[in-house]
Amino acid sequence: EPEVTQTPSHQVTQMGQEVILRCVPISNHLYFYWYRQILGQKVEFLVSFYNNEISEKSEIFDDQFSVERPDGSNFTLKIRSTKLEDSAMYFCASSPRTGGNNEQFFGPGTRLTVL
Amino acid sequence: GESVGLHLPTLSVQEGDNSIINCAYSNSASDYFIWYKQESGKGPQFIIDIRSNMDKRQGQRVTVLLNKTVKHLSLQIAATQPGDSAVYFCAEEQNTGNQFYFGTGTSLTVIP
Numbered sequence: 222e223p224e225v226t227q228t229p230s231h232q233v234t235q236m237g238q239e240v241i242l243r244c245v246p247i248s249n250h251l252y253f254y255w256y257r258q259i260l261g262q263k264v265e266f267l268v269s270f271y272n273n274e275i276s277e278k279s280e281i282f283d284d285q286f287s288v289e290r291p292d293g294s295n296f297t298l299k300i301r302s303t304k305l306e307d308s309a310m311y312f313c314a315s316s317p318r319t320g321g322n323n324e325q326f327f328g329p330g331t332r333l334t335v336l
Numbered sequence: 337g338e339s340v341g342l343h344l345p346t347l348s349v350q351e352g353d354n355s356i357i358n359c360a361y362s363n364s365a366s367d368y369f370i371w372y373k374q375e376s377g378k379g380p381q382f383i384i385d386i387r388s389n390m391d392k393r394q395g396q397r398v399t400v401l402l403n404k405t406v407k408h409l410s411l412q413i414a415a416t417q418p419g420d421s422a423v424y425f426c427a428e429e430q431n432t433g434n435q436f437y438f439g440t441g442t443s444l445t446v447i448p
Binding site: 225252254256262263264265266269271276277278279312314323324325326327328329330 | 368370372374377378379380381382385425427434435436437438439440441
């Protein structure tokens, strides 16, 4: 069964450093998403991506964040200068959104720890 | 952001009983709702969805009810099993599309 994969599973970085979180969405899906979940809190929407451009983004997704689909398989989230409060689980999701199927498939997440 | 919240943070049920998890939303413009299940250490897993032009939708052992008058969403799980133990989130998509707001989550514990 196809699934969304994410690497690394755990990333530790120093405050101010850049990190890139990687995702491989399900191959025939068209819509891609990044979410974050701070420990013990709710899942928060960051950004959605379709047709090689950002579709929607939340207030959290400021200039420090960027997304890219550098090739036909990877979907990345970059945080340019990490802050302590960026520590969270980051989930990637993809969706076909065709034929009325809006189901989002989530990856296992990357735990980001900013020291 | 918009407010999507849950009435109860925790719920314990006996195995075999039915479970009802509730969710309140505040944005009347929301037109699509999803229930997710999140097991420990894993990403959210889609359970069932419903559009605002419906008030009920059934899946396998799960039913979602939508009451737009009071902006309330519920998830009913029939014959709850130990494998149903998880945190359940509701999420809403506004009519602007492709942007989702999650609730805080309800932790369901099934007692064998």
